[in-house]
Amino acid sequence: MLKSMTGYGRAILEKEGMELTFEVKSVNNRYLDTSVRLPRAFGYLEDKIKKEIGAHTSRGKADAYLSINVIEDRLTKVTVNYPLFESYLAVFSEVKEKYGLRDDTAVSTVMKLPDVVGTKSDEEDEEKITALLREVMGTALDSYDKMRETEGKKLYDDISEKLDRIEEIRQEIAKLSPESVKAYEARLRARIEELLGNTAYDETRVITEVALYADKVAVDEEITRLGSHLAQFRSIMDANAPAGRKLDFLTQEINREVNTIGSKCCELEITKLVVDAKSEIEKIREQIQNVE
Numbered sequence: 144m145l146k147s148m149t150g151y152g153r154a155i156l157e158k159e160g161m162e163l164t165f166e167v168k169s170v171n172n173r174y175l176d177t178s179v180r181l182p183r184a185f186g187y188l189e190d191k192i193k194k195e196i197g198a199h200t201s202r203g204k205a206d207a208y209l210s211i212n213v214i215e216d217r218l219t220k221v222t223v224n225y226p227l228f229e230s231y232l233a234v235f236s237e238v239k240e241k242y243g244l245r246d247d248t249a250v251s252t253v254m255k256l257p258d259v260v261g262t263k264s265d266e267e268d269e270e271k272i273t274a275l276l277r278e279v280m281g282t283a284l285d286s287y288d289k290m291r292e293t294e295g296k297k298l299y300d301d302i303s304e305k306l307d308r309i310e311e312i313r314q315e316i317a318k319l320s321p322e323s324v325k326a327y328e329a330r331l332r333a334r335i336e337e338l339l340g341n342t343a344y345d346e347t348r349v350i351t352e353v354a355l356y357a358d359k360v361a362v363d364e365e366i367t368r369l370g371s372h373l374a375q376f377r378s379i380m381d382a383n384a385p386a387g388r389k390l391d392f393l394t395q396e397i398n399r400e401v402n403t404i405g406s407k408c409c410e411l412e413i414t415k416l417v418v419d420a421k422s423e424i425e426k427i428r429e430q431i432q433n434v435e
Contacts, residue, residue, distance in 0.1 A: 145302075145380055146435045147294030148172065148203035148387070152287030156279035159271065162212045163279045167196060167287050171432055172204035181209040187269065188276055195277075199284050200291070201385045202435050209276070228259050291435070298430050299380060305423045309397070310373055312420045316404060317366050319413050362404045369400040387434040394431055398424045 151168040177193045188209065196205050239246055376393050379386045401424065405417035 144292070144383060145295035145299045145386060146200075146288075146291045147298060147433050148200070148291070148435050149294055149433060150200075150203075150287045150291035152283040152285070152290065154279045154282035154286065156275060156282070157214065158275060158278075160214055161275065162214055163275055164208075164210045164212075165276070165279045165283045166208045167205060167280075167283055169200065169203035169205040169287075169291075172202060175200065175202055175205065177205045177207065179207045179209070182211055185209070185211060185272065188273065191273060191276065192280065195280055195284065199288060200435055202387055211272075222260070224259055228256075231256055231259065295434070298433060302380065302427055302430050303377075305427050306373055306376060308423050309420050310370070312416045312423075313366055313369050313373070316362065316408070316413055316416055319410065319416075320362050320366070320408065362407050365400045365404050365407075369397060369404075372397045372400065385435045387431060390431045390434060391428075394424060394428050398428075 148169055148171045151166075153164070153166045156163045156165075175197060177196050179189045179192050181188060181192070192207050192209065196207060235246075238244065372393055376390065376397070379389050379393070398421065401417055401420045405414065405421075408414065408417070
C-alpha cells in the first residue's frame with residue numbers, strides 16, 4: 144500500500160523524573176534528508192534518531208525535534224569542599240592568634256567563601272536516556288506512520304480512479320483503431336471517384352495504399368504495452384514497499400506509449416482520447432510526487 148511522504152507525529156513522555164517531547168514531520172523530497180534539533184548535552188542521540196527515522200521512511204525531508212526537561216532533579220547534590228573549608232579555618236585561627244582578634248566565625252560566613260559550597264550533577268546514564276528516547280520516539284513515529292498511511296490511502300484511491308480512466312481510453316482506442324483504417328479507405332475511394340468520376344481505376348493501387356496506411360497507423364503494440372504498464376503500475380501500488388521512484392518511471396513509460404499512439408493516429412476521436420489520457424497521466428504524475 145502506498146505511503147505519503149507528508150506526515151507528522153508528536154509524543155510526550157514523563158518518566159524517571161524527566162519530561163521528553165519528540166516531534167517529527169516530513170514533506171516531499173527526492174531523497175531522505177533528515178535534520179535533528181536537540182539539547183547540546185544530548186548530541187550523542189542524533190545518529191540514533193536519524194537511524195530510527197530512516198527505518199520508517201526512505202524518502203522525504205524529515206525534521207525531528209527533541210526536548211528534555213528535568214522535572215525532579217534527584218541527581219543534583221549540594222557538596223562541601225572540606226579540604227578547602229579546613230584551610231580557611233586554619234587561616235582564620237592563625238590570623239586571630241597573630242592579631243588577637245575576636246573569634247566571630249559563623250557557619251554562614253564560611254559557606255559564602257569561594258568554592259566551599261557547590262553542586263554536583265551525576266552524569267545521566269546514556270543507556271537510560273536512550274531507552275526513554277526510544278519509547279517516546281516510538282509513540283511519535285507510530286502517529287507519524289498512521290498519518291502517512293492515511294494520506295497514502297487517499298493517493299491510492301485517487302490514482303486508481305485515473306488508471307481506470309486510462310484503461311477505458313486504451314480499450315476505446317483499441318476498438319477505434321481498425322475503424323480508422325476503414326474510414327481512410329472510404330475517404331480515399333470517395334476522393335478518387337470525385338476526381339475520376341466513372342473512369343475505371345486500379346483497385347490494386349487502392350488496396351496497396353490502404354495497406355500502407357494501416358501499417359503506418361497500427362498501434363496494436365503500443366496498446367498492448369500500455370495495458371502491461373497499467374497492470375504493473377497497480378501491482379507496484381499494492382506491494383508493501385516504497386514505490387514512488389518506480390511509479391514515477393512507469394508514469395513516463397505510460398506517457399510515452401500514449402504519445403506514440405497520438406502521433407500515429409490522426410482520427411479526431413482517437414486524438415480526443417489521447418488528450419484525455421495525457422490529462423489523466425499528468426494528474427498521476429503530480430500525485431506520484433507525494434508517494435514515498
